[in-house]
Amino acid sequence: MRGFCRHVAAGAREGQGRIRGRGAAAGHRRFRFHRRAFRHGGHIPGVPGLGLHVLVRRSAAGAVPAAGAVRRLAGRQVRRTPGPCRGAFSRRLRLVLLLSQGPADRYGRAFHPYDGDTVGGRGARRRGEYRKGPGPDMNDNTKNYDAVIIGAGPGGLSAGLGLARRGWKVLIAEKNPCPGGNCTARDYGGYVFDLAVHQLTGIGGGGMCAEILKEYGIFDKVEFRQVNPFLVVDMPDRSYRLPGDREGLRSELKKDFPEDAADIDRMLDGLATLKKDALISQRLLYGSNRIVDSMVMRTAGLAGLASFPFTFPWGIASRMHVGADAMLGRWIKNPRLRAVMHSSWIYLGLPPRRLSGVMMNVFAAMQHMEHSYYPVGGSHLLAAAFAGAIEERGGEILLDAPVKRIILEGGRAAGVELADGRTFRAGTVISNADARHTYSSLLGPGEVPARFARGLARMKPSMGPFRVCLGLDYDVSRNGLEEHEYMIYPGYDHEETYAAMERGEPAAVSAYSPTRISPELAPPGHSTLILTTLLPWKPERDWRGREEEVAAAMIAAVERKRLPGLSSHIKVKKIMTPGDLNRLTNADGGSMYGWSNEPGQVLTFRMSPKSPVKGLYHAGHWTRPGTGVTTAILSGWMLANRLNDWRGKVLDRIV
């Protein structure tokens, strides 16, 4: 350590209350520089980042004289509140500020399961794809934490940030070389492909996820762009436009189904009420807090808030077991119109008759009433914002660090052991990993209560994605794909389509071009096109060997329906099978949404965030409330609240 760092450390050791000398002034300047760098997305063009590591330990007398100065200078609020770990380590304060390249720099780089460049490419700096920085010093494997989190997917990152901002000492161990789980991307010769995400709900209209990101202080670190116009459903006989706003949707549907005009009005009113009821019922799921209460206030008013739970929309509870098609059938008689309205079932993984009605219809209401959004530059930048904020609050993220085992002591989770043998101890262990992986690979058979293990074996995971990512030498959004997304179906019977998918046929294909919203993902004048379908996967039924054939069928379907001559424009083609996803994130069967979204496996019926193994918790799409990036973020936020709130502690004893 030189200059300022040396002075701070010396001051802390000697119990001095002041920072003196030229080194201190240099330190001031350096902190200002790094703070500026962070505000500019982690990088100030043309100015090389400077390494800065400050280590402050509590002196023998128990005072930390320079730590306050460090916090003020850094402009960071690093609070220490007692977490559940009260070992010898908690008597010392270790403040590690790693700002050598700015947090977004270190985590904004792209990653994907296929071969190819993880860094570089045209415009890489602008996109925030930088080489991995030094990361925290993790050689000391005797360290204790308040919480260790397995997996840095959106659920794990959200739980980590929720706890770190309350002063918990958090370590996240991620098996891949970058954080984000499904929120990652990769650059192939100038074309950037997201691993998964193409639209996020809960961001527009004061959505809950937006409020959580604001509470976390990272909402303005990512630019969310509205996905509008939104969706076109291509049926064999004709196409339907489904805009992302309520009045637009009403007029388009009435144009296409004039004889169902009254039903369409009834449906839109019904969806609005359902969405409102779903919001109010969040109070039961998450308890009362600033975000939930202000949303309930907005939808139910002060009287509604004050009289909760008597004003709880009990109707929604009675509809939890109803399938999506049956629920929509209460408002709409025409099965064709229902099939069109539910065309985005692919994004919840089950056809409307088997899919949870509350889940599908709230999703439809959010998509078509308050728009969907895309994080400009790629979803890995959202993960980067989380990772940066976690480190900023003293949390540590360990990459390339697969967890091999959850350590139990006296039947209680007490830490994790990594594949390389290092162990990290903590009072609380949170698994963001696949539920089956957690209970069958990270815990031994005798360590999981038998009844719980049997229940887990009965649960059904969702299907996996088969995805073809294309880099094209022309702009598809000006040559046939003017809307955000096209769903190409073989017919109006979604059950039949799903049955074909279960047989391994890419029966329905979604096609969208991310460069329509975020042109910087491809070279100028070029574009990216993502084709997705659902296919089952098992280790013994891998798609390797058949993948080119399936991809060719998907490309041909889009070529026939929308983009004649598409094949001649392909510069880059990358295929992702459910098996790739399994290898990348340990997702059971390459499942893309955690448990399948049938009525008995969503919302309150999904796995509790609290494990039957003491000290172990879950965050992410395998636990409540369900599927999707914003929902996984919600689950992490909900868990952090629960672990910090007296009501959560009471819940922990009974649920």
Ligand SMILES: Cc1cc2nc3c(=O)[nH]c(=O)nc-3n(C[C@H](O)[C@H](O)[C@H](O)COP(=O)(O)OP(=O)(O)OC[C@H]3O[C@@H](n4cnc5c(N)ncnc54)[C@H](O)[C@@H]3O)c2cc1C
């Ligand atoms: C193709 C596809 C498209 C999708 N499109 C969208 C979309 O447009 N919008 C949307 O909202 N959602 C979408 N989803 C769903 C969304 O991506 C997921 O629901 C969400 O990412 C779940 O987040 P998570 O934190 O629960 O898990 P994940 O994102 O899966 O993260 C889990 C993390 O745990 C890590 N891990 C697992 N095991 C270990 C271990 N032993 N040790 C250390 N780390 C481990 C994994 O590497 C991973 O990083 C899509 C999913 C797919 C696959």
